[in-house]
Amino acid sequence: xxxxxxxxxxxxxxxxxxxxxxxxxxxxxxxxxxxxxxxxxxxxxxxxxxxxxxxxxxxxxxxxxxxxxxxxxxxxxxxxxxxxxxxxxxxxxxxxxxxxxxxxxxxxxxxxxxxxxxxxxxxxxxxxxxxxxxxxxxxxxxxxxxxxxxxxxxxxxxxxxxxxxxxxxxxxxxxxxxxxxxxxxxxxxxxxxxxxxxxxxxxxxx
Numbered sequence: 001x002x003x004x005x006x007x008x009x010x011x012x013x014x015x016x017x018x019x020x021x022x023x024x025x026x027x028x029x030x031x032x033x034x035x036x037x038x039x040x041x042x043x044x045x046x047x048x049x050x051x052x053x054x055x056x057x058x059x060x061x062x063x064x065x066x067x068x069x070x071x072x073x074x075x076x077x078x079x080x081x082x083x084x085x086x087x088x089x090x091x092x093x094x095x096x097x098x099x100x101x102x103x104x105x106x107x108x109x110x111x112x113x114x115x116x117x118x119x120x121x122x123x124x125x126x127x128x129x130x131x132x133x134x135x136x137x138x139x140x141x142x143x144x145x146x147x148x149x150x151x152x153x154x155x156x157x158x159x160x161x162x163x164x165x166x167x168x169x170x171x172x173x174x175x176x177x178x179x180x181x182x183x184x185x186x187x188x189x190x191x192x193x194x195x196x197x198x199x200x201x202x203x204x205x206x
Contacts, residue, residue, distance in 0.1 A: 052095055053093055053094065053095055053184060053185075054093070054094070054095070054096070055091040055092075055093065056091055056092055056093070056094050056096050056099070057090075057091045058090075058091075058092070058126050058133070058135075060096075061094075061096060061099055061100075062082065062126075064096060064100065065099070065100050065103050065104070066080070066082070068100075068104055069103060069104060069107045069122075069124075072104065072107055072108055072111055073107060073110075073111060073122055075111070076111035076112075076115040076120075077115055077120060078110070078111055078114070078115055078120040078121065078122055078139075079120060079121055079122070080107070080121075080122050080124065081121045081122065081123045081124070082123075082124045082125075083123065083124070083125045090128050090133065090206055091206075092133035092204045092205060092206050093184065093185070093204060093205040093206075094184045094186070094204050094205075095180075095183075095184055098180045098183070098184060099184075099202075099204075101176075101177075101180060102177045102180055102181065102188070102202055103124070103135070103137065103202075105173040105174065105176065105177050106137040106177065106200050106202075107122055107124075107137060108173065109173060109174070109198075109200075110122045110137065110139035110141065110198070113139070113141050113142070113198070114139035114140060114141025114142070114197070114198070115141075116141075117139070117140055117141045117142070117197075118140075119140035119197075120140075121139070121140060122137065122138070122139050123136075123137070123138045123139075123140075124136070124137050124138075125138070128206050129203075130206075131205065131206050132203045132204065132205065132206055133203070133204050133205070133206040134201060134202070134203050134204075135201070135202040135204070136191070136199055136200070136201050136202075137199070137200050137202075138193060138197055138198065138199040138200075139197050139198055140195075140196065140197040141196075141197055141198060142196075143193065143196050143197055143198055144190070144198055149190065152174055152190060153174050153175050153178045153188075154175060155172055155175035155176075174188075174200070177200075177202075181202055181203075181204070184204060184205075185204075185205055186202060186203050186204040186205065187202075187203045188200065188201070188202050188203075189201050189203075
Protein backbone atom coordinates (compact mmCIF):
# COMPACT_ATOMS: atom_id res chain seq x y z
CA UNK A 1 0.00 0.00 0.00
CA UNK A 2 1.58 3.28 -1.11
CA UNK A 3 1.77 6.47 0.90
CA UNK A 4 0.33 8.27 -2.17
CA UNK A 5 -2.82 6.16 -1.95
CA UNK A 6 -3.17 6.93 1.74
CA UNK A 7 -2.66 10.63 1.05
CA UNK A 8 -5.37 10.74 -1.63
CA UNK A 9 -7.74 8.38 0.28
CA UNK A 10 -8.73 6.91 -3.08
CA UNK A 11 -10.81 3.77 -2.63
CA UNK A 12 -10.37 3.78 1.16
CA UNK A 13 -13.04 3.94 3.82
CA UNK A 14 -12.26 6.32 6.70
CA UNK A 15 -11.61 3.33 8.97
CA UNK A 16 -9.17 1.70 6.54
CA UNK A 17 -7.47 5.03 5.88
CA UNK A 18 -6.88 5.60 9.59
CA UNK A 19 -5.62 2.03 10.11
CA UNK A 20 -3.23 2.21 7.16
CA UNK A 21 -1.97 5.65 8.19
CA UNK A 22 -1.31 4.40 11.72
CA UNK A 23 0.60 1.40 10.38
CA UNK A 24 2.65 3.58 8.03
CA UNK A 25 3.56 5.96 10.85
CA UNK A 26 4.50 3.09 13.16
CA UNK A 27 6.71 1.39 10.57
CA UNK A 28 8.34 4.71 9.65
CA UNK A 29 9.19 5.32 13.31
CA UNK A 30 10.67 1.82 13.64
CA UNK A 31 12.76 2.29 10.51
CA UNK A 32 13.98 5.63 11.85
CA UNK A 33 14.88 3.94 15.14
CA UNK A 34 16.87 1.26 13.33
CA UNK A 35 18.74 3.85 11.26
CA UNK A 36 19.55 5.87 14.40
CA UNK A 37 20.97 2.75 16.07
CA UNK A 38 23.27 2.10 13.11
CA UNK A 39 24.38 5.75 13.02
CA UNK A 40 25.01 5.75 16.77
CA UNK A 41 27.12 2.60 16.43
CA UNK A 42 29.16 4.30 13.72
CA UNK A 43 29.64 7.43 15.84
CA UNK A 44 30.90 5.36 18.77
CA UNK A 45 33.48 3.79 16.48
CA UNK A 46 34.73 7.26 15.54
CA UNK A 47 34.69 8.97 18.95
CA UNK A 48 35.53 8.19 22.55
CA UNK A 49 31.87 8.41 23.57
CA UNK A 50 29.01 10.90 24.04
CA UNK A 51 30.19 14.49 23.77
CA UNK A 52 28.44 15.69 26.92
CA UNK A 53 28.31 14.06 30.35
CA UNK A 54 26.31 16.03 32.89
CA UNK A 55 24.37 15.81 36.14
CA UNK A 56 20.94 14.40 35.26
CA UNK A 57 17.98 14.18 37.64
CA UNK A 58 15.95 11.01 37.13
CA UNK A 59 12.74 13.03 37.24
CA UNK A 60 13.98 15.18 34.35
CA UNK A 61 15.21 12.16 32.40
CA UNK A 62 11.90 10.39 32.87
CA UNK A 63 9.92 13.43 31.77
CA UNK A 64 12.09 13.60 28.66
CA UNK A 65 11.97 9.89 27.78
CA UNK A 66 8.51 8.83 28.88
CA UNK A 67 6.31 10.07 25.98
CA UNK A 68 8.22 8.05 23.36
CA UNK A 69 8.35 4.99 25.64
CA UNK A 70 4.61 5.10 26.32
CA UNK A 71 3.87 5.56 22.62
CA UNK A 72 6.01 2.54 21.69
CA UNK A 73 4.40 0.41 24.40
CA UNK A 74 0.92 1.41 23.24
CA UNK A 75 1.76 0.42 19.66
CA UNK A 76 2.44 -3.10 20.93
CA UNK A 77 -0.66 -3.20 23.14
CA UNK A 78 1.48 -2.94 26.28
CA UNK A 79 1.56 -0.51 29.19
CA UNK A 80 4.42 1.30 30.90
CA UNK A 81 4.59 0.97 34.68
CA UNK A 82 7.12 3.31 36.30
CA UNK A 83 8.07 2.64 39.92
CA UNK A 84 10.48 5.15 41.45
CA UNK A 85 12.02 4.96 44.89
CA UNK A 86 11.75 8.00 47.14
CA UNK A 87 15.46 8.82 47.12
CA UNK A 88 15.72 9.16 43.34
CA UNK A 89 15.90 12.95 43.53
CA UNK A 90 19.68 12.45 43.47
CA UNK A 91 21.26 13.03 40.07
CA UNK A 92 23.45 10.71 38.07
CA UNK A 93 26.26 11.30 35.60
CA UNK A 94 25.19 10.63 32.02
CA UNK A 95 24.43 11.90 28.57
CA UNK A 96 20.63 12.37 28.49
CA UNK A 97 20.36 11.60 24.79
CA UNK A 98 22.27 8.34 25.24
CA UNK A 99 20.03 7.36 28.16
CA UNK A 100 17.01 8.15 25.96
CA UNK A 101 18.29 5.76 23.34
CA UNK A 102 19.09 3.00 25.83
CA UNK A 103 15.65 3.17 27.44
CA UNK A 104 13.89 3.18 24.09
CA UNK A 105 15.88 0.16 22.88
CA UNK A 106 15.04 -1.76 26.05
CA UNK A 107 11.33 -0.93 25.85
CA UNK A 108 11.33 -1.73 22.13
CA UNK A 109 12.80 -5.17 22.86
CA UNK A 110 10.09 -5.85 25.41
CA UNK A 111 7.47 -4.84 22.85
CA UNK A 112 8.94 -7.23 20.30
CA UNK A 113 9.21 -10.28 22.53
CA UNK A 114 6.68 -9.92 25.36
CA UNK A 115 3.60 -8.36 23.77
CA UNK A 116 1.79 -11.72 23.56
CA UNK A 117 2.26 -12.48 27.25
CA UNK A 118 -0.60 -12.60 29.74
CA UNK A 119 1.00 -9.74 31.68
CA UNK A 120 1.71 -6.96 29.18
CA UNK A 121 3.35 -4.51 31.56
CA UNK A 122 6.80 -3.07 30.97
CA UNK A 123 8.10 -2.09 34.37
CA UNK A 124 10.74 0.63 34.78
CA UNK A 125 12.21 1.05 38.24
CA UNK A 126 15.02 3.29 39.44
CA UNK A 127 16.93 3.89 42.64
CA UNK A 128 20.33 4.62 44.12
CA UNK A 129 22.67 1.86 45.32
CA UNK A 130 25.72 3.19 47.10
CA UNK A 131 27.63 5.15 44.44
CA UNK A 132 25.49 3.91 41.56
CA UNK A 133 22.15 4.94 40.13
CA UNK A 134 20.38 1.84 38.84
CA UNK A 135 17.59 1.75 36.25
CA UNK A 136 15.84 -1.54 35.51
CA UNK A 137 13.56 -2.31 32.57
CA UNK A 138 11.55 -5.50 33.01
CA UNK A 139 8.91 -7.32 31.02
CA UNK A 140 6.88 -10.38 31.95
CA UNK A 141 7.35 -12.33 28.74
CA UNK A 142 8.91 -15.75 28.10
CA UNK A 143 12.37 -14.72 29.25
CA UNK A 144 15.63 -15.73 27.60
CA UNK A 145 17.03 -19.17 26.87
CA UNK A 146 20.62 -20.04 27.75
CA UNK A 147 21.41 -19.90 24.03
CA UNK A 148 19.97 -16.40 23.74
CA UNK A 149 21.83 -15.25 26.86
CA UNK A 150 25.13 -16.40 25.38
CA UNK A 151 24.85 -13.95 22.47
CA UNK A 152 22.65 -11.30 24.09
CA UNK A 153 25.11 -8.41 23.80
CA UNK A 154 26.87 -9.49 20.61
CA UNK A 155 26.39 -7.06 17.69
CA UNK A 156 24.58 -8.22 14.57
CA UNK A 157 23.90 -11.55 16.24
CA UNK A 158 20.62 -12.11 14.41
CA UNK A 159 20.83 -13.71 10.99
CA UNK A 160 18.41 -12.92 8.17
CA UNK A 161 16.66 -16.25 8.68
CA UNK A 162 16.35 -15.64 12.42
CA UNK A 163 14.95 -12.16 11.81
CA UNK A 164 12.37 -13.63 9.45
CA UNK A 165 11.19 -16.09 12.09
CA UNK A 166 11.20 -13.75 15.10
CA UNK A 167 10.84 -10.03 15.75
CA UNK A 168 12.37 -7.76 13.06
CA UNK A 169 15.82 -6.33 13.70
CA UNK A 170 19.50 -7.02 13.18
CA UNK A 171 20.55 -7.78 16.74
CA UNK A 172 22.29 -4.46 17.29
CA UNK A 173 20.17 -2.72 19.96
CA UNK A 174 21.45 -4.33 23.16
CA UNK A 175 25.07 -4.29 22.02
CA UNK A 176 24.74 -0.59 21.23
CA UNK A 177 23.13 0.02 24.62
CA UNK A 178 26.04 -1.68 26.38
CA UNK A 179 28.55 0.44 24.46
CA UNK A 180 26.62 3.62 25.23
CA UNK A 181 26.54 2.69 28.92
CA UNK A 182 30.29 2.01 28.94
CA UNK A 183 30.97 5.36 27.24
CA UNK A 184 29.28 7.02 30.25
CA UNK A 185 31.35 4.98 32.75
CA UNK A 186 28.30 2.81 33.30
CA UNK A 187 27.30 -0.79 32.73
CA UNK A 188 24.41 -2.64 31.12
CA UNK A 189 23.66 -6.20 32.15
CA UNK A 190 20.98 -8.85 32.26
CA UNK A 191 19.77 -9.82 35.75
CA UNK A 192 17.62 -12.83 36.67
CA UNK A 193 13.91 -12.07 37.08
CA UNK A 194 12.05 -13.76 39.91
CA UNK A 195 8.86 -15.14 38.44
CA UNK A 196 10.03 -15.03 34.83
CA UNK A 197 10.37 -12.37 32.21
CA UNK A 198 13.44 -10.39 31.21
CA UNK A 199 15.18 -7.67 33.23
CA UNK A 200 17.97 -5.46 31.89
CA UNK A 201 19.79 -3.21 34.33
CA UNK A 202 21.55 0.06 33.54
CA UNK A 203 24.06 1.23 36.17
CA UNK A 204 25.38 4.77 36.04
CA UNK A 205 27.59 6.81 38.39
CA UNK A 206 25.42 8.53 41.02
